[in-house]
Amino acid sequence: MRKALLFVAFLFVSAFLLLAASELKSLDPQTQTEIPRFGSPQAVTMDDYFIDHAQGEIAVNNVVTAVVFDYRGFDTLGEATVLFAAVVGVLALFRRLREDER
Amino acid sequence: MNIGNLPFVVAALLVVFGLYTLLFKRNLIKLVIGITLIETGVNLFLVTLGYRTGGISPIYTYAPEAQQMVLPTPQALTLTSIVIGLATTALLLSFAVFVHRHYGTLDVRKVKELKG
Amino acid sequence: MKDQGMSVIVRTITRFVYGLIIVFGFYVIMHGHLTPGGGFQGGAVVASAFALLLVAFGSAGLKGRINLHWLQSLEEVGALAFLALGFLGIGTAFFYNLFAGSGGFLFGASVPNPGHPNPGIFTAGGTVPLMNWAVGLKVMTGIAAVVIIMLVGSRKEEAE
Numbered sequence: 001m002r003k004a005l006l007f008v009a010f011l012f013v014s015a016f017l018l019l020a021a022s023e024l025k026s027l028d029p030q031t032q033t034e035i036p037r038f039g040s041p042q043a044v045t046m047d048d049y050f051i052d053h054a055q056g057e058i059a060v061n062n063v064v065t066a067v068v069f070d071y072r073g074f075d076t077l078g079e080a081t082v083l084f085a086a087v088v089g090v091l092a093l094f095r096r097l098r099e100d101e102r
Numbered sequence: 103m104n105i106g107n108l109p110f111v112v113a114a115l116l117v118v119f120g121l122y123t124l125l126f127k128r129n130l131i132k133l134v135i136g137i138t139l140i141e142t143g144v145n146l147f148l149v150t151l152g153y154r155t156g157g158i159s160p161i162y163t164y165a166p167e168a169q170q171m172v173l174p175t176p177q178a179l180t181l182t183s184i185v186i187g188l189a190t191t192a193l194l195l196s197f198a199v200f201v202h203r204h205y206g207t208l209d210v211r212k213v214k215e216l217k218g
Numbered sequence: 219m220k221d222q223g224m225s226v227i228v229r230t231i232t233r234f235v236y237g238l239i240i241v242f243g244f245y246v247i248m249h250g251h252l253t254p255g256g257g258f259q260g261g262a263v264v265a266s267a268f269a270l271l272l273v274a275f276g277s278a279g280l281k282g283r284i285n286l287h288w289l290q291s292l293e294e295v296g297a298l299a300f301l302a303l304g305f306l307g308i309g310t311a312f313f314y315n316l317f318a319g320s321g322g323f324l325f326g327a328s329v330p331n332p333g334h335p336n337p338g339i340f341t342a343g344g345t346v347p348l349m350n351w352a353v354g355l356k357v358m359t360g361i362a363a364v365v366i367i368m369l370v371g372s373r374k375e376e377a378e
Contacts, residue, residue, distance in 0.1 A: 010125055014118040018114050023107070058315055061329070062160075062163075064160060065256050068256065076349075080300055083360060084297050084356070086192050192368075199368070199371065
């Protein structure tokens with residue numbers, strides 16, 4: 001009984017997700033019925049600035065690396081911290097075993 | 103039902119598969135696989151948000167002249183998300199090893215009682 | 219149950235191939251500012267070469283050759299180097315790119331024709347190639363340490 005109820009709820013949630021993904025519209029009210037959704041993002045001011053000025057200010061050819069390491073360096077710092085914390089966590093969990101084998 | 107949004111529908115389908123695995127399976131390793139499926143679907147959705155029709159990758163080395171480039175910011179955010187998914191999966195699998203060592207089984211229903 | 223690894227064919231081909239994978243991984247890390255790639259991607263490639271070695275030869279074959287303390291220390295060096303490179307331009311801002319386009323000796327060249335494609339200048343970029351190396355070292359040694367500690371931990375438990 002519980003399993004059947006869970007299955008019906010899961011079907012409702014999955015139908016909602018699939019329908020929502022296929023009907024994404026842009027926020028601009030004038031262009032809602034003319035442009036196909038996949039392939040025309042609407043908020044491109046910041047990314048156009050990155051593409052135009054990456055070679056002049058940072059002097060690299062790869063705009064994605066310029067965004068990851070220079071324009072958005074704080075996010076990379078947080079990610080390096082998460083990776084470091086995960087490695088230290090795994091090494092600390094298996095510590096009792098390594099002290100046994102010494 | 104818009105068929106031009108097919109990549110978004112595929113990303114949502116991956117999330118639906120991950121949800122099914124999380125709800126209806128009992129083995130701990132299969133639950134970790136379900137979590138990884140959900141993260142994969144979300145990363146794919148992030149990358150396909152920044153696509154411009156007819157665009158090339160945002161790299162200037164040997165690029166064809168005067169063509170539009172796709173947006174670079176969702177790709178940078180997806181990099182961070184993939185690394186965080188890796189960290190989560192490593193810690194989850196370590197916990198699975200410890201649960202198997204303590205209880206002798208990996209069935210989620212049998213490890214619910216708080217013993218010792 | 220001793221862990222002997224896989225068959226003879228797998229072991230022979232692994233001996234030929236793992237050096238090539240490591241060299242390709244270093245290429246992806248070093249040219250991160252010119253071609254697709256960078257620190258995280260190249261570090262994952264080199265860590266996968268290490269995982270191939272571990273699967274092909276087993277934990278018994280690599281017993282006395284990998285020093286876990288070296289791997290941990292190298293990972294800490296990579297993390298500290300990344301943080302120190304962020305503090306270099308602290309006069310203007312945190313994470314300020316101090317050397318880009320200045321004409322100095324440490325990756326200071328400037329791109330001649332901005333806004334247009336060019337074949338790629340290696341000595342340009344400022345702190346971006348240095349950050350690529352620091353992050354690549356961190357990811358390489360970190361994932362290798364996690365893989366080897368999980369394999370040794372579960373094998374030792376089965377032997378009890």
